[in-house]
Amino acid sequence: MTSENDGASGCPAHVGRRGFLRGLMGAAGAIGVGAVVGAAPAAASGAAPAGAVGAATDDTAERATRPRAVVPFHGEHQAGIVTPSQRAAQFVALDVAAPGRDGLEATLRTLTERARTLAAATPAPSAGPGAPPSDDGILGAEASGGADSLTITLSVGVSLFDDRFGLADRRPARLRVMDTFPDDNLDRAICDGDLLVQVCADERDTVLHAVRELLRATRGDLVVRWRQDGFLPPARPGGAPRNLLGFKDGTANPPTAQADQMDAIVWTHAGPTPKVDDQAARAFGLTLPDDLPDAVEPAWVEGGSYHVVRTTRMYVEFWDRVTLDEQEQMIGRRRDSGAPLTGAHEDDVPDFASDPTGDAIKLDAHIRLAGPRTPGAEAMRMLRRPFSYDNGTDPAGTLDVGLVFVCFVQDLDRQFVAVQRRLTGEPLVDYISPVGGGYFFALPGVRDKDDWYASALFA
Numbered sequence: 001m002t003s004e005n006d007g008a009s010g011c012p013a014h015v016g017r018r019g020f021l022r023g024l025m026g027a028a029g030a031i032g033v034g035a036v037v038g039a040a041p042a043a044a045s046g047a048a049p050a051g052a053v054g055a056a057t058d059d060t061a062e063r064a065t066r067p068r069a070v071v072p073f074h075g076e077h078q079a080g081i082v083t084p085s086q087r088a089a090q091f092v093a094l095d096v097a098a099p100g101r102d103g104l105e106a107t108l109r110t111l112t113e114r115a116r117t118l119a120a121a122t123p124a125p126s127a128g129p130g131a132p133p134s135d136d137g138i139l140g141a142e143a144s145g146g147a148d149s150l151t152i153t154l155s156v157g158v159s160l161f162d163d164r165f166g167l168a169d170r171r172p173a174r175l176r177v178m179d180t181f182p183d184d185n186l187d188r189a190i191c192d193g194d195l196l197v198q199v200c201a202d203e204r205d206t207v208l209h210a211v212r213e214l215l216r217a218t219r220g221d222l223v224v225r226w227r228q229d230g231f232l233p234p235a236r237p238g239g240a241p242r243n244l245l246g247f248k249d250g251t252a253n254p255p256t257a258q259a260d261q262m263d264a265i266v267w268t269h270a271g272p273t274p275k276v277d278d279q280a281a282r283a284f285g286l287t288l289p290d291d292l293p294d295a296v297e298p299a300w301v302e303g304g305s306y307h308v309v310r311t312t313r314m315y316v317e318f319w320d321r322v323t324l325d326e327q328e329q330m331i332g333r334r335r336d337s338g339a340p341l342t343g344a345h346e347d348d349v350p351d352f353a354s355d356p357t358g359d360a361i362k363l364d365a366h367i368r369l370a371g372p373r374t375p376g377a378e379a380m381r382m383l384r385r386p387f388s389y390d391n392g393t394d395p396a397g398t399l400d401v402g403l404v405f406v407c408f409v410q411d412l413d414r415q416f417v418a419v420q421r422r423l424t425g426e427p428l429v430d431y432i433s434p435v436g437g438g439y440f441f442a443l444p445g446v447r448d449k450d451d452w453y454a455s456a457l458f459a
């Protein structure tokens with residue numbers, strides 16, 4: 001039986017990366033590699049690509065058991081995209097209050113400086129005697145970011161390209177206000193925004209600390225539009241972690257270790273967007289050319305990525321009344337093992353070719369619609385990076401929980417929109433409802449200590 005793996009390690013994509021990370025951290029702990037601050041200059045030097053992980057420990061027994069990884073901030077691409085998913089996340093959509101292009105540039109430079117120091121776990125500069133502390137103190141003596149695989153990923157929304165900042169001719173070709181799809185129940189108050197900051201780390205306090213410090217540094221210039229917390233449970237018992245429907249989520253992601261695949265699936269490039277073979281696209285359900293107009297990306301987008309966030313509520317009380325068999329048919333995989341209904345193991349490739357009438361995996365099962373494994377479907381693959389969320393209860397006392405669906409794609413329409421359209425009316429829509437989020441564009445990476453988030457956009 002064929003299997004889905006990360007190519008580099010020969011393990012299922014998720015197991016491979018997380019297992020590698022754990023092994024790295026274990027080894028670092030055993031040999032006592034440097035302290036956090038000691039690791040920081042390497043992280044800040046720009047030597048390693050952003051998204052790779054270096055290990056760091058401190059000398060207390062308690063802290064030695066916690067993840068201490070520093071993810072390099074500098075690189076061709078931003079960290080937090082192909083970086084192995086951390087355990088906690090926060091999505092903060094912001095509107096720019098700073099006046100004019102100069103005001104925006106100054107704000108983005110400030111954001112860069114603060115994000116750089118937080119990611120490297122170096123202390124914030126002191127404002128001098130008599131001033132408030134330069135750090136909120138919630139991470140105690142570390143007081144500077146705490147590492148914990150912290151990544152801060154900055155993306156821009158289409159409203160940044162309106163007439164306020166003179167950037168209208170720089171808009172990424174596919175960027176727009178998030179579409180409303182037929183099964184959506186969007187609250188526009190928690191959609192879109194000029195900017196999106198995605199903050200991820202292995203500890204919740206490290207995420208909140210970074211968000212607080214970024215907001216403190218830009219107070220008056222950036223206004224929070226909406227904010228959404230997320231978490232990723234440990235993989236139980238292994239493989240991909242489970243979402244709140246109880247199913248493993250992330251199994252069939254493309255391998256982030258394979259640069260050529262990331263280049264074709266995730267990173268945007270200047271010039272005409274890659275064409276999709278007409279026949280293959282039709283087989284996938286896209287009608288060309290009307291559905292997918294040609295687009296030409298501006299030069300500055302090289303190395304960036306479209307960043308889709310869809311806050312999707314799950315009606316878990318209803319889901320919990322459905323038989324396991326029905327749940328598995330809706331997804332197309334076993335709940336316990338994550339195996340496709342045509343296979344036995346999580347990393348087995350679903351065999352739709354031998355099941356043309358949907359006897360094993362229904363024709364409208366989620367995985368069959370989202371990844372039919374026809375030649376045309378290759379062009380629609382995406383890198384998903386979802387987190388679960390728990391927003392408490394609604395006024396009716398119903399659990400307000402769900403999935404922050406996140407994906408990174410080279411072409412918003414060819415990939416995310418094409419798949420989302422195929423999912424219209426799937427049986428799962430009775431149990432989930434997208435309520436917020438947005439389309440954003442993750443800026444190219446910050447190259448080195450002299451670079452800043454939007455240097456290419458402003459060049």
Ligand SMILES: C=CC1=C(C)c2cc3[nH]c(cc4nc(cc5[nH]c(cc1n2)c(C)c5CCC(=O)O)C(CCC(=O)O)=C4C)c(C)c3C=C
Nearest residue numbers: 247248249250251252312331367370371403405419420432
């Ligand atoms: C438009 C893209 C997608 C949305 C929106 C989406 C929402 C969503 N998905 C799950 C649960 C699962 N999804 C799984 C696989 C899967 N989902 C998408 C796309 C979207 N999902 C893709 C491309 C795939 C991979 C398909 C494949 O190639 O096999 C799975 C199976 C496990 C896995 O491979 O990750 C689950 C489970 C929920 C609950 C949800 C919205 C709340």
Ligand SMILES: [Fe+2]
Nearest residue numbers: 249366367370
């Ligand atoms: Fe999905």
